[in-house]
Amino acid sequence: MSAMHSHQLTVSDLTVSYDRIPALHHLSFRVDCGRCVGLLGPNGAGKSTLLKSLAGLLPMETGAISFHGHAVTGATQDFAYLPQREQIDWDFPTTVRGLVEMGRFLRLGWWRTFRDEDRVAVDEAIAAMKLTELAHRQISALSGGQQQRAFLARALAQQAHVFLLDEPFTGLDKPTQDSLKLLLRGLRDDGKLIIASHHDLGSVPELFDEVLLLNGELIAAGPVAETFTPEHIAKAYSTRVFARLEHGMAV
Amino acid sequence: MEWLSESLQHDFMRRVLVGGALIGFTNGFLGAFVVLRRLALMADSLSHSLLPGLALGVMLFGLAPAGLFVGALVAALFVALGAQLLARSSRLKEDTALGILYTVAFSLGVVMISFVKVRVSLMHYLFGNILALSNTDLWLAYVISLVVVPLLAALQRPLLLTLFDPTVALSQGIRVNALNLILMLCLVLTMIASLQAVGVILLLGLLIAPAATIYLLCDSYPAMLWGGGFLGMFGSCVGLLIADRFDLPSGACIVLVLGACFFLAYLFSPRYGLIRRWRRPRHFHEESLARWQSEHHHD
Numbered sequence: 001m002s003a004m005h006s007h008q009l010t011v012s013d014l015t016v017s018y019d020r021i022p023a024l025h026h027l028s029f030r031v032d033c034g035r036c037v038g039l040l041g042p043n044g045a046g047k048s049t050l051l052k053s054l055a056g057l058l059p060m061e062t063g064a065i066s067f068h069g070h071a072v073t074g075a076t077q078d079f080a081y082l083p084q085r086e087q088i089d090w091d092f093p094t095t096v097r098g099l100v101e102m103g104r105f106l107r108l109g110w111w112r113t114f115r116d117e118d119r120v121a122v123d124e125a126i127a128a129m130k131l132t133e134l135a136h137r138q139i140s141a142l143s144g145g146q147q148q149r150a151f152l153a154r155a156l157a158q159q160a161h162v163f164l165l166d167e168p169f170t171g172l173d174k175p176t177q178d179s180l181k182l183l184l185r186g187l188r189d190d191g192k193l194i195i196a197s198h199h200d201l202g203s204v205p206e207l208f209d210e211v212l213l214l215n216g217e218l219i220a221a222g223p224v225a226e227t228f229t230p231e232h233i234a235k236a237y238s239t240r241v242f243a244r245l246e247h248g249m250a251v
Numbered sequence: 252m253e254w255l256s257e258s259l260q261h262d263f264m265r266r267v268l269v270g271g272a273l274i275g276f277t278n279g280f281l282g283a284f285v286v287l288r289r290l291a292l293m294a295d296s297l298s299h300s301l302l303p304g305l306a307l308g309v310m311l312f313g314l315a316p317a318g319l320f321v322g323a324l325v326a327a328l329f330v331a332l333g334a335q336l337l338a339r340s341s342r343l344k345e346d347t348a349l350g351i352l353y354t355v356a357f358s359l360g361v362v363m364i365s366f367v368k369v370r371v372s373l374m375h376y377l378f379g380n381i382l383a384l385s386n387t388d389l390w391l392a393y394v395i396s397l398v399v400v401p402l403l404a405a406l407q408r409p410l411l412l413t414l415f416d417p418t419v420a421l422s423q424g425i426r427v428n429a430l431n432l433i434l435m436l437c438l439v440l441t442m443i444a445s446l447q448a449v450g451v452i453l454l455l456g457l458l459i460a461p462a463a464t465i466y467l468l469c470d471s472y473p474a475m476l477w478g479g480g481f482l483g484m485f486g487s488c489v490g491l492l493i494a495d496r497f498d499l500p501s502g503a504c505i506v507l508v509l510g511a512c513f514f515l516a517y518l519f520s521p522r523y524g525l526i527r528r529w530r531r532p533r534h535f536h537e538e539s540l541a542r543w544q545s546e547h548h549h550d
Binding site: 052055056057074075076077079081082083087088089092093094095098102105106108110111138158 | 287405406408409411412414415416418419421422423424425466469470471472474475
């Protein structure tokens with residue numbers, strides 16, 4: 001039992017606020033590694049906030065996060081946060097390979113040059129995301145799906161275990177969405193934990209194994225078959241937990 | 252070519268060229284960070300706000316370089332921190348706050364200099380004057396270059412992560428705020444080192460033109476740093492030689508040489524030049540073009 005529990009991400013009693021206005025309220029849940037988890041909820045429900053706090057980007061007001069049985073405080077290499085597309089300067093002077101190499105920097109420190117094992121890790125990550133042919137392209141000369149894969153490759157090169165994705169399927173056409181889905185499943189089957197915020201409810205059953213329904217607080221969490229029910233959805237999308245505060249919220 | 256060898260025979264001109272090369276390299280190297288981090292407005296504000304600091308330095312300590320140095324440093328930091336304070340404590344955005352603070356500081360500098368009893372020419376501070384380059388100025392340039400370039404080179408990996416995406420860098424445990432502060436300090440120090448050669452108003456050109464030129468030529472971050480450095484060095488030396496030959500303000504000559512390089516790259520860059528852009532097929536992705544063509548073959 002305890003061995004099983006160690007391959008888990010546990011969040012207990014997590015509260016996160018912007019300017020003292022809580023965006024997430026006493027959130028507790030537990031997910032096993034090797035799952036694709038969809039983060040659902042209306043705008044302002046705290047989806048991005050939860051991803052950012054898991055990535056160590058926001059201070060926790062209350063509560064704790066633990067992974068593999070160890071408390072997570074602040075930033076860690078086990079977690080890879082993939083930003084929304086608009087956040088990236090696509091004209092940045094870097095190729096796909098340069099981007100994936102950034103995933104190795106923290107292991108290398110300031111000075112050490114790339115060793116063989118780093119090169120192998122970068123090559124493997126690029127190959128796993130099917131980008132070998134495109135490795136020398138500048139990142140703006142990629143399609144939307146290829147750009148997502150380039151960032152996933154960087155997270156792989158970092159040897160992250162938890163992948164935190166902010167709206168990865170937004171703006172992708174159906175074939176691209178399908179290929180991203182398959183790649184994420186591949187990562188899941190390797191034992192990675194994928195947590196992705198998502199707003200298209202129709203595609204939830206085919207994309208995710210489990211869902212977390214949020215609306216400022218946790219509405220429901222669990223396998224899609226049991227949790228993604230009309231009652232829970234209605235509750236997540238109709239109740240307005242922080243309706244009075246919405247104007248002041250940063251999300 | 253005769254005038255070139257003639258210029259180089261003067262001990263003074265050789266010293267000036269060494270100083271110019273160092274300053275040019277440091278500015279070009281640092282410029283890559285300014286361009287990628289979109290700090291051009293911030294850099295412009297900092298350079299303009301050096302003026303009241305200089306004036307204050309002259310008033311208190313005369314023309315002693317140490318006084319000028321301290322005055323300029325204090326004034327620049329005052330404007331940089333003041334803008335952040337103004338932006339955070341009101342609904343103003345930072346660019347507006349910076350714009351107000353630095354123009355006020357600059358005006359204050361202009362008024363102060365006209366009151367100063369020591370005979371200093373405003374023009375020298377505004378546009379640079381190599382003839383006034385003293386030994387102390389040269390030493391200052393050596394020391395600052397030898398601090399700034401190695402420091403930034405050592406920090407280039409965390410700086411790259413921060414420039415590319417500060418949010419992700421933060422999530423990887425990089426101390427983004429500390430790096431930004433170091434970058435600002437390097438900026439102010441480099442500006443102080445470059446004051447005599449290019450002057451307050453034209454500093455920005457020497458700082459960002461080399462990096463902007465390389466940015467149009469390649470897709471490599473290290474190439475932007477080192478290429479920017481070498482281009483800045485080249486532009487400074489050529490500009491200084493022209494200034495010396497035709498008795499022109501040095502800052503303007505340096506910026507004109509670098510500007511010419513920039514426009515050449517803008518037009519003729521094999522990858523991102525204007526001409527290449529005109530010739531490019533209308534579909535940006537070769538792939539989508541290929542797919543589109545193959546679909547039409549099927550029809």
